[in-house]
Structures are given as C-alpha cells and as structure tokens.
Amino acid sequence: MTDKNKNCVWITGASSGIGKASAMEFSRIGCKVIVSSRRISRLEKINADLKKEKLKVEILPCNVASSANVVQTVKKITLTNKINCLINNAGVSTFKLAKDNSLQEIKDIINTNLLGSIFTIKQILPHMIKNGGGTIINILSVAAIKVFEQSSAYTASKMGLLGYTNVLREEVRGQNIKVVNILPGATETPMWPKEIRNKKSDEMMKPEGLAQLLVWIFLQKRNMVTEEITIRPIQGDI
Numbered sequence: 001m002t003d004k005n006k007n008c009v010w011i012t013g014a015s016s017g018i019g020k021a022s023a024m025e026f027s028r029i030g031c032k033v034i035v036s037s038r039r040i041s042r043l044e045k046i047n048a049d050l051k052k053e054k055l056k057v058e059i060l061p062c063n064v065a066s067s068a069n070v071v072q073t074v075k076k077i078t079l080t081n082k083i084n085c086l087i088n089n090a091g092v093s094t095f096k097l098a099k100d101n102s103l104q105e106i107k108d109i110i111n112t113n114l115l116g117s118i119f120t121i122k123q124i125l126p127h128m129i130k131n132g133g134g135t136i137i138n139i140l141s142v143a144a145i146k147v148f149e150q151s152s153a154y155t156a157s158k159m160g161l162l163g164y165t166n167v168l169r170e171e172v173r174g175q176n177i178k179v180v181n182i183l184p185g186a187t188e189t190p191m192w193p194k195e196i197r198n199k200k201s202d203e204m205m206k207p208e209g210l211a212q213l214l215v216w217i218f219l220q221k222r223n224m225v226t227e228e229i230t231i232r233p234i235q236g237d238i
C-alpha cells in the first residue's frame, strides 16, 4: 500500500511510554504514523525498535507547549498528509504537594497538558473539517474524575482538557469529527518515579495494553464514537 492510501495518525509525546507504544501499534496495523516530542534521539529509537518488523514512523519534533512550534509543525504535516487521527498524548507531571510546586513546574504542566493539547486541536481542526472528518483522541487521566493528593496542577490540566473536549465533541459532531477521551489509571511508564514503578510494576497497566485500546477505538465504524473510557489496573488505583 502506498503512503497516500494509508490512514495517517499524528501522536504527540511519542518518545516514551504510552505514546511510543501507540506509535508502534498503529504502525503494525498499517497506518502512516507521524511522531512528535521534544527529544529527537528518543523518537529515532522508535525506528530502531521497529526495524526488525520492517516498519518506520515519520519523525517531526514538536514542543506542544509552544503554540508557534505547533503551528509550524501542523503546517509541515498537512502539506503532504491527510491526518485521520490526532492523539494528544504529550504530558508532564510532578508528584508534589501544591505548596511545594514551583511556579515554573505549574506552568510546564498547564502549558503542556492543557494548552498544548488545545493548540494541536486548534491547528488540526480546520484540516479535519476540510477533509470531511477525523478522530481526536485525548489521553487524560483518572485524575480528571477522582481526587489524588500531590497532583493539583496535573489534575487542573486534565480536568480542564476534559471540559474543553466535551464541549468540542458537541460542536464537531456534524463534521464527522470524533472526540475521544481516555482516562487511564496507573500505567508503567517513565512518568512515575522509579521507586514506585519498581514496587508496583505487577499492578500497573502496561503502555502496550493502552496502545491496543487506542487502535481498537480508531478502527470503530464511521458512524459511532467512543466518547470516554476510564481504564484502571484490575486491583484499582495506586
């Protein structure tokens, strides 16, 4: 199949964890995958890891916290691609009490998780409308619906994006644009401090499991939309 006939998926925050696993899984089902994040060397590692399967992703570094960078990246992407799916996955966190978070840490969390996702949506929306539809999958968190201490700014970012995307979904139904919110619980990725990962690895979900869920959602029939999925470790929250 030529690249032109393939479904094209753009994944932000694809250099590690859930984003990387998703990039690999969408490649395996025959999609053209464009991967973005800030660390190019980590994005290149995806192609090194996919080499034995004779698969490849396209690398386009992008810091989603910079609206100018997002504008530039979307211009580049849409020049030669029709994006069928945007996965807003880029995210950062600190596991700190509100009183201990620095202003810079708070800005980084809000600018990346909330504004970064809004920037990508704003830029990709006219493209999807022009193309007659598309899917926008946002990786939120169970923190958007349940209170966890030491995650005040993170929770604000995820709750904020939940509100924004719930409104957006209603506004773009008529244009065949699906807005999907995924609310995962603890998943074993570098986002968690190493000590917790070491201790709780058996309980935590794996990024590969979430990647399979995203593929399944993307492949659903054109006339239905999975609006929201909460997915947790079987033993509950960590």
Ligand SMILES: NC(=O)c1ccc[n+]([C@@H]2O[C@H](COP(=O)([O-])OP(=O)(O)OC[C@H]3O[C@@H](n4cnc5c(N)ncnc54)[C@H](OP(=O)(O)O)[C@@H]3O)[C@@H](O)[C@H]2O)c1
Pocket: 012, 013, 014, 015, 016, 017, 018, 019, 036, 037, 038, 039, 040, 042, 062, 063, 064, 065, 088, 089, 090, 091, 092, 112, 113, 116, 139, 140, 141, 142, 183, 184, 185, 186, 187, 188, 189, 190, 191, 192, 207
């Ligand atoms: N792990 C969990 O338990 C869990 C649970 C619920 C929700 N989530 C959400 O899942 C998403 C993925 O996180 P993860 O767990 O897979 O953690 P991760 O392995 O740390 O991945 C985070 C990704 O975001 C990218 N990123 C961070 N800041 C960015 C920016 N300004 N611009 C572009 N990319 C940026 C990072 O790449 P660079 O550093 O290369 O930019 C990295 O690829 C996040 O939105 C997170 O909130 C995770």
